[in-house]
Amino acid sequence: MPQTSRTNSKKERRQENEALILSAAEKVFAEAGFGGATMQLIADVAGLPKANLHYYFPTKESLYRQVVQNIFQIWLQAADTFDQAEGPAEGIGAYIDAKMEISRRHPAGSKVWASEVMHRAPVIQDYLETTLMEWTDGRAAIVQRWIEEGRMAPVNPHHLLYMLWATTQHYADFGHQIETLNGGAPLSDAQWEEAKKSVKDIILRGIGVIK
Amino acid sequence: MPQTSRTNSKKERRQENEALILSAAEKVFAEAGFGGATMQLIADVAGLPKANLHYYFPTKESLYRQVVQNIFQIWLQAADTFDQAEGPAEGIGAYIDAKMEISRRHPAGSKVWASEVMHRAPVIQDYLETTLMEWTDGRAAIVQRWIEEGRMAPVNPHHLLYMLWATTQHYADFGHQIETLNGGAPLSDAQWEEAKKSVKDIILRGIGVIK
DNA sequence: GTTGAACTTGACCATACGGTCAGGAATGAT
DNA sequence: ATCATTCCTGACCGTATGGTCAAGTTCAAC
Numbered sequence: 001m002p003q004t005s006r007t008n009s010k011k012e013r014r015q016e017n018e019a020l021i022l023s024a025a026e027k028v029f030a031e032a033g034f035g036g037a038t039m040q041l042i043a044d045v046a047g048l049p050k051a052n053l054h055y056y057f058p059t060k061e062s063l064y065r066q067v068v069q070n071i072f073q074i075w076l077q078a079a080d081t082f083d084q085a086e087g088p089a090e091g092i093g094a095y096i097d098a099k100m101e102i103s104r105r106h107p108a109g110s111k112v113w114a115s116e117v118m119h120r121a122p123v124i125q126d127y128l129e130t131t132l133m134e135w136t137d138g139r140a141a142i143v144q145r146w147i148e149e150g151r152m153a154p155v156n157p158h159h160l161l162y163m164l165w166a167t168t169q170h171y172a173d174f175g176h177q178i179e180t181l182n183g184g185a186p187l188s189d190a191q192w193e194e195a196k197k198s199v200k201d202i203i204l205r206g207i208g209v210i211k
Numbered sequence: 212m213p214q215t216s217r218t219n220s221k222k223e224r225r226q227e228n229e230a231l232i233l234s235a236a237e238k239v240f241a242e243a244g245f246g247g248a249t250m251q252l253i254a255d256v257a258g259l260p261k262a263n264l265h266y267y268f269p270t271k272e273s274l275y276r277q278v279v280q281n282i283f284q285i286w287l288q289a290a291d292t293f294d295q296a297e298g299p300a301e302g303i304g305a306y307i308d309a310k311m312e313i314s315r316r317h318p319a320g321s322k323v324w325a326s327e328v329m330h331r332a333p334v335i336q337d338y339l340e341t342t343l344m345e346w347t348d349g350r351a352a353i354v355q356r357w358i359e360e361g362r363m364a365p366v367n368p369h370h371l372l373y374m375l376w377a378t379t380q381h382y383a384d385f386g387h388q389i390e391t392l393n394g395g396a397p398l399s400d401a402q403w404e405e406a407k408k409s410v411k412d413i414i415l416r417g418i419g420v421i422k
Numbered sequence: 423g424t425t426g427a428a429c430t431t432g433a434c435c436a437t438a439c440g441g442t443c444a445g446g447a448a449t450g451a452t
Numbered sequence: 453a454t455c456a457t458t459c460c461t462g463a464c465c466g467t468a469t470g471g472t473c474a475a476g477t478t479c480a481a482c
Contacts, residue, residue: 009449014459031330035247039440051461054441111329118322119242120387128391136392153416159409162389163378170377173384176331178373180339181347198370205364206417220479225429250470260431265471 030108071109088152089209099168100196110172153208231257241319282320299363300420310379311407321383364419
């Protein structure tokens with residue numbers, strides 16, 4: 001069967017197909033976990049024959065690895081908001097906003113990441129030990145400096161970071177639970193704003209930078 | 212092959228075996244997810260032939276269902292600390308302590324629960340809609356009352372509850388990440404105390420009941 | 423001691439899965 | 453127009469999995 005679209009070159013179609021497969025894989029891995037996901041289902045979601053998936057990604061594991069690495073990139077980009085900030089209120093507030101936005105826009109990716117870490121990070125353990133550790137220590141140092149400058153309450157920087165991750169990621173990973181408790185409906189725009197505001201209010205007040 | 216232990220009656224051994232299987236299943240489901248777990252591996256961990264598992268639990272799903280329900284019971288028990296409290300500082304503080312203790316003592320169970328919810332709760336959706344919803348609304352009402360009595364800052368009760376769940380559960384679900392960032396070592400007793408203290412400090416200050 | 427119910431288990435089965443491959447179709451360079 | 457390369461896919465394969473079963477063993481009641 002010839003390709004439906006004629007306007008694209010081969011190179012473009014390769015990129016399109018890879019993106020299509022990665023997107024489908026993200027959804028399926030998020031909903032079923034690595035073990036529960038099947039190449040056949042990913043193929044169906046992507047609208048491609050299974051054998052075609054294996055042309056672009058030789059194994060299920062290589063496909064999964066790519067999905068996880070993509071999430072990690074998004075995850076790291078949210079860090080920029082932290083660095084560019086002048087002080088704790090702005091930096092941590094913007095970081096919460098950014099991570100809440102990721103939870104809202106990439107819930108599947110967040111779940112894949114959570115699943116990967118929960119299962120002892122078989123694929124990205126090296127990232128945890130290098131990139132993530134450096135990132136964390138760097139941010140902890142910034143927080144520590146803010147504390148020493150008297151710009152926020154003295155809290156353990158690492159546990160503060162864990163709280164930021166936990167709280168924001170919760171809206172993606174446990175989105176189904178939240179939706180159920182919300183009467184079965186996804187959070188509305190206003191409710192998302194309320195969520196962001198609540199998280200920021202409690203944490204920023206908790207570290208003594210507002211009120 | 213005859214049973215090794217001769218001191219137990221049949222009824223006792225039934226209970227023992229069921230507990231043995233459930234414990235093994237909890238570990239394996241936590242580490243591999245429902246789809247990735249195999250009855251053979253659970254059997255190996257339990258030290259029983261696979262066919263014997265199917266005698267006690269007819270299907271993989273029924274075994275999984277039992278594991279999830281057990282977790283949910285533990286989860287609900289932590290609620291008592293909330294109810295018996297006289298005010299927000301005591302109630303929420305004790306609830307955080309209780310849930311942190313669950314994360315520490317039952318990390319596998321917490322992961323199974325998280326995994327179940329992340330995958331849209333195929334098994335315990337009815338619990339979410341009934342028991343959990345009632346529990347949540349009841350606790351939210353208590354928080355609301357505390358707010359109206361001027362005993363804590365006006366925050367959205369639901370988002371406060373989500374934050375409590377997220378923050379405490381994070382220490383179980385993302386325990387591997389925390390361990391890695393801790394230099395590869397599990398949190399020591401002192402570090403667990405520090406974690407509890409950090410969470411309580413930030414949240415209790417965040418809702419205006421301390422400092 | 424006999425008997426029936428509860429328990430145990432090695433061997434087995436059907437299915438579904440990840441992955442392969444041969445052969446054809448489309449594409450781009452010359 | 454030719455040809456090498458890339459892309460596509462139905463059919464296929466070996467394996468591992470959830471689950472079954474029949475034949476046995478243990479145990480408690482009488």
